[in-house]
Amino acid sequence: MTQKIFLCALFCILFFTGYAQNCSYTFKGTVTDYHDGTSIFGATVYLKNLDRYTTTDYQGKFEIKNLCKGELQVIFSHVSCETKEVLINLTEDTFKEFNLEHHIEDLKEVRITSATGLKNKTAQTTVLKTDIIDKYSSQNLGDALKNISGVSSVNTGNTIVKPMINGLHSSRVILMTNGVRLQDQEWGIEHAPNIDINTAEKITVIKGANALEFGGDAIGGVIVVEPNRIILKDSLYGKSILTGQTNGQGFSLHSSLSKSTKKGWYLNAKTTLKNYGDFESPDYVLTNTGLKSQAFSVQTGLKKFESGFNVYYTYLKNEIGILKSSHLGNIEDLVNAINSDNPLVVDDFSYTINAPRQEVTHQLVKADLYKRYKKLGKLKVQYDYQNNQRLEFDLRIGADKNKPAIDLNLSSHAVNTSFEFDSKSNQTYKVGFMGAYQNNFADPNTGVKRLIPDYDKYDLGVFTIGNFLLNDKTSLDVGVRYDFNYINAKKFYFKSRWRERNYDNEFSTLIIGDFNTQWLVNPEFKYHNFSSSLGVSHELNPQNSFIFNYALASRAPNPSELFSDGLHHSAARIELGDLRMKQETSNRLSTSYHFNNEKTALLVELFVNHIRNFMYIEPNGTEQTIRGAFPVWIYKSTNASLFGIDINWLQKITDQINFNNKTSFIRGKDIVNSTDLIDIPAAKTQNSFGYTNKKWHQFNANFESEFVFKQNLFPDTNFEVFIPTTNSNVLVDVSSTPNSYHLLNFNTDATFKLSQKTNVTIGITVTNILNTNYREYLNRLRYFADDLGRNYLLQLNFKY
Amino acid sequence: MKTIKNIVILVYIASIFAACSNNEDPIVINEEEVITTVRATLIPQNGGATIILESKDLDGDGPNEPVITVSGALDKNKTFAATLEILNETESPADNVTLEILEEAVDHQFFFSFTNNIATATYTDQDSNGNPVGVKFNVLTGSAGAGTFTIILRHEPNKSATGVITGDITNAGGATDLQVTFDITVI
Numbered sequence: 011m012t013q014k015i016f017l018c019a020l021f022c023i024l025f026f027t028g029y030a031q032n033c034s035y036t037f038k039g040t041v042t043d044y045h046d047g048t049s050i051f052g053a054t055v056y057l058k059n060l061d062r063y064t065t066t067d068y069q070g071k072f073e074i075k076n077l078c079k080g081e082l083q084v085i086f087s088h089v090s091c092e093t094k095e096v097l098i099n100l101t102e103d104t105f106k107e108f109n110l111e112h113h114i115e116d117l118k119e120v121r122i123t124s125a126t127g128l129k130n131k132t133a134q135t136t137v138l139k140t141d142i143i144d145k146y147s148s149q150n151l152g153d154a155l156k157n158i159s160g161v162s163s164v165n166t167g168n169t170i171v172k173p174m175i176n177g178l179h180s181s182r183v184i185l186m187t188n189g190v191r192l193q194d195q196e197w198g199i200e201h202a203p204n205i206d207i208n209t210a211e212k213i214t215v216i217k218g219a220n221a222l223e224f225g226g227d228a229i230g231g232v233i234v235v236e237p238n239r240i241i242l243k244d245s246l247y248g249k250s251i252l253t254g255q256t257n258g259q260g261f262s263l264h265s266s267l268s269k270s271t272k273k274g275w276y277l278n279a280k281t282t283l284k285n286y287g288d289f290e291s292p293d294y295v296l297t298n299t300g301l302k303s304q305a306f307s308v309q310t311g312l313k314k315f316e317s318g319f320n321v322y323y324t325y326l327k328n329e330i331g332i333l334k335s336s337h338l339g340n341i342e343d344l345v346n347a348i349n350s351d352n353p354l355v356v357d358d359f360s361y362t363i364n365a366p367r368q369e370v371t372h373q374l375v376k377a378d379l380y381k382r383y384k385k386l387g388k389l390k391v392q393y394d395y396q397n398n399q400r401l402e403f404d405l406r407i408g409a410d411k412n413k414p415a416i417d418l419n420l421s422s423h424a425v426n427t428s429f430e431f432d433s434k435s436n437q438t439y440k441v442g443f444m445g446a447y448q449n450n451f452a453d454p455n456t457g458v459k460r461l462i463p464d465y466d467k468y469d470l471g472v473f474t475i476g477n478f479l480l481n482d483k484t485s486l487d488v489g490v491r492y493d494f495n496y497i498n499a500k501k502f503y504f505k506s507r508w509r510e511r512n513y514d515n516e517f518s519t520l521i522i523g524d525f526n527t528q529w530l531v532n533p534e535f536k537y538h539n540f541s542s543s544l545g546v547s548h549e550l551n552p553q554n555s556f557i558f559n560y561a562l563a564s565r566a567p568n569p570s571e572l573f574s575d576g577l578h579h580s581a582a583r584i585e586l587g588d589l590r591m592k593q594e595t596s597n598r599l600s601t602s603y604h605f606n607n608e609k610t611a612l613l614v615e616l617f618v619n620h621i622r623n624f625m626y627i628e629p630n631g632t633e634q635t636i637r638g639a640f641p642v643w644i645y646k647s648t649n650a651s652l653f654g655i656d657i658n659w660l661q662k663i664t665d666q667i668n669f670n671n672k673t674s675f676i677r678g679k680d681i682v683n684s685t686d687l688i689d690i691p692a693a694k695t696q697n698s699f700g701y702t703n704k705k706w707h708q709f710n711a712n713f714e715s716e717f718v719f720k721q722n723l724f725p726d727t728n729f730e731v732f733i734p735t736t737n738s739n740v741l742v743d744v745s746s747t748p749n750s751y752h753l754l755n756f757n758t759d760a761t762f763k764l765s766q767k768t769n770v771t772i773g774i775t776v777t778n779i780l781n782t783n784y785r786e787y788l789n790r791l792r793y794f795a796d797d798l799g800r801n802y803l804l805q806l807n808f809k810y
Numbered sequence: 811m812k813t814i815k816n817i818v819i820l821v822y823i824a825s826i827f828a829a830c831s832n833n834e835d836p837i838v839i840n841e842e843e844v845i846t847t848v849r850a851t852l853i854p855q856n857g858g859a860t861i862i863l864e865s866k867d868l869d870g871d872g873p874n875e876p877v878i879t880v881s882g883a884l885d886k887n888k889t890f891a892a893t894l895e896i897l898n899e900t901e902s903p904a905d906n907v908t909l910e911i912l913e914e915a916v917d918h919q920f921f922f923s924f925t926n927n928i929a930t931a932t933y934t935d936q937d938s939n940g941n942p943v944g945v946k947f948n949v950l951t952g953s954a955g956a957g958t959f960t961i962i963l964r965h966e967p968n969k970s971a972t973g974v975i976t977g978d979i980t981n982a983g984g985a986t987d988l989q990v991t992f993d994i995t996v997i
Contacts, residue, residue, distance in 0.1 A: 408907075
């Protein structure tokens with residue numbers, strides 16, 4: 011139809027121009043797609059100042075005859091392309107080539123996804139968007155991610171929440187924020203990811219190591235946090251989210267403002283403040299569990315089709331109180347704590363954060379630029395610098411009272427480049443190179459033996475990935491990656507420890523200094539890591555589709571697995587790394603089935619993960635010191651096998667009522683010793699009913715039941731210890747898991763228009779409605795206190 | 811051409827990082843708060859041999875066990891005036907931790923226990939609130955026998971909890987800073 015109109019217009023034009031005088035020039039040209047150079051058929055070519063039209067033919071060619079000398083204002087437009095305007099000075103018969111870009115919406119989808127390696131629908135990916143992220147504005151990234159079936163968390167209290175993907179966490183999970191791999195001493199269980207959830211507009215979780223672009227060591231998976239999309243129009247917009255809650259008697263305030271121009275310039279700034287006092291379990295105050303957090307980020311750049319750049323800075327400072335009663339002097343305190351139903355210290359509610367506490371400041375600067383080459387692809391170059399300053403304060407006496415017991419400064423530089431060959435629509439390739447340098451400095455002024463030594467670390471990585479669209483229904487994804495890691499550390503060992511660990515034979519050449527009772531040792535280790543991934547997705551019909559995945563990943567031991575050496579007071583345990591650690595290698599096979607029709611969306615994900623040299627930490631007897639006995643936790647390695655199933659089922663009951671079930675089950679086995687693996691999350695099922703009515707101010711209400719089973723599969727790492735106070739041997743039960751628990755949660759919100767461009771969403775959330783007492787297996791403070799009690803949360807979300 | 815230029819820039823940037831690593835050796839830390847030595851000096855009232863009980867662990871939190879020495883047996887049915895010395899001997903001269911404990915006497919208390927009823931202990935010192943500390947105490951031996959003597963130091967105990975000021979550790983709470991056990995004989 012449109013074609014007919016165009017032809018008609020063309021005839022009219024030709025007809026009228028027939029009368030023009032002294033005008034005999036011809037303007038010819040072709041219109042092609044910028045990406046792949048293919049001809050664009052049916053594009054409109056409009057000469058604005060002459061009000062003349064034509065359209066391109068199958069070869070993308072057009073021709074307008076009988077033109078006068080002078081300036082032509084030419085506008086090219088096409089249904090799925092951005093309109094382009096050019097000025098031509100016609101002095102003779104002219105032939106020109108023009109490129110059109112894909113339609114903006116398409117472009118974003120394609121670009122964003124491929125730029126982050128997510129285009130491959132062949133991986134097990136799940137996306138969280140603003141609606142969910144905003145609800146968690148006052149909480150942690152880890153809390154929000156638990157909305158994804160198969161993602162859980164390992165906690166130290168309720169403010170240190172580390173995401174866990176299919177039972178794996180810490181160094182096995184890569185966290186990408188705005189294209190930067192977060193380097194924030196992620197190895198420690200009590201090290202929360204240094205990321206303000208409010209900087210995210212979209213969070214993607216990729217289970218398994220299939221996103222090789224980010225690293226070859228993501229044995230658990232990758233979490234990709236992306237900030238605002240840039241809108242290419244002149245606009246100024248922002249939002250403010252104010253959340254107040256009863257548990258912790260605190261608030262969170264987030265504000266952001268963005269400015270963008272049609273030409274592609276943009277600038278945005280965000281800030282978040284959080285302040286909580288002691289949280290409460292149903293029966294008592296969790297003394298010293300407050301949180302103070304300040305975050306700020308700013309980003310600016312230019313986003314054009316052919317080129318652009320982005321400069322980004324974030325600052326995050328968290329001051330986190332650690333439950334007072336979790337500070338232990340020795341094993342007897344641990345026994346007392348385990349045997350006592352209530353925490354041993356319960357004070358009145360307070361906003362004060364005392365020792366033990368953490369003060370962590372993370373700063374990140376990034377600059378990237380990209381350039382697109384016609385008919386070839388896109389080059390991207392990025393540099394980032396991160397500084398992570400970690401202070402941990404313990405209960406100390408005398409002059410050291412206000413001195414941190416741990417003072418680590420980790421600075422990391424990284425350069426990433428990649429080239430994406432995307433000119434062919436059915437196959438794209440990406441090659442990339444990464445170089446990184448990291449330095450850790452443990453300040454000796456703490457007067458406490460360094461838990462992690464000073465070290466320099468260099469990483470190099472190269473990868474190549476290819477996406478192939480085999481036909482309309484099947485796509486294939488292949489990737490390989492090689493990483494080289496080199497670590498050079500300088501560490502003091504007590505001579506007694508060096509002997510006890512039997513390092514004398516193997517590592518005596520590493521000794522570079524003798525300091526009375528200590529050796530200074532210079533371990534230098536090199537690791538070569540290969541990883542690869544393969545993914546196939548196939549659509550049987552519009553309702554049913556499958557994904558098959560294989561990933562080979564290898565991860566070099568992290569500094570804590572190699573070097574940990576010392577008494578960790580917050581956990582009352584001596585932690586020992588092992589210089590003999592070899593890298594771990596994972597082979598993961600997974601498959602997903604997706605069913606989708608008007609009423610039902612069902613996603614079932616299965617995986618098997620075999621990990622050779624799986625590194626883990628486990629209790630291993632006790633050591634006697636003058637403070638008493640301490641349990642010793644040793645890093646070990648074994649061969650492990652994990653398998654699991656994650657289900658997400660969404661069912662529309664009526665247009666307004668829906669039902670959602672999320673269930674996950676996972677098992678972890680130590681194949682060498684035929685035992686269960688430690689710290690594997692228990693099976694969990696969440697069922698919720700939601701009601702939505704768009705007419706009532708977009709009213710939503712959601713009632714959720716969350717049931718967590720008791721973990722019956724755990725290794726027995728209990729040990730006996732002599733308690734002098736009672737003159738008896740006591741079994742220290744560190745293994746037993748807490749009972750199953752059931753929580754009910756409710757959430758409702760509605761949106762009201764305040765003016766043309768301003769609206770406010772008012773939300774009310776109640777968690778743990780029944781004020782149930784419970785303890786979670788994967789919370790390290792489960793020995794000491796119950797988890798959180800009921801919490802009322804009121805949120806105002808202004809968009810302007 | 812531009813690509814090459816970009817690569818050159820990258821290599822340049824990378825080499826800056828490579829160059830800025832420092833090769834200085836880290837400074838050795840001699841732990842300030844480690845308690846290596848606990849020494850109890852028991853002076854018998856009305857004459858007799860002074861008894862010294864000592865537990866020494868020079869590698870601090872290291873794997874070596876503390877070395878425990880008891881200079882001799884205690885006379886039966888006798889009162890001993892006891893004084894504790896807590897030292898960090900990884901430093902030279904040794905750091906007297908007892909002074910730091912006394913500075914924060916309100917937040918510290920020693921607890922003493924004997925098995926087989928071989929002796930009892932009573933506090934002879936006070937913090938600024940009039941509560942016991944336990945750096946100074948009396949030991950009253952019973953009849954002859956053998957058993958253990960355990961000294962525990964609690965940091966931030968609840969001194970107002972039931973029984974705590976009389977030396978009962980049950981309700982004391984706090985964190986254990988020190989815990990040593992001596993095998994002793996009463997003759």
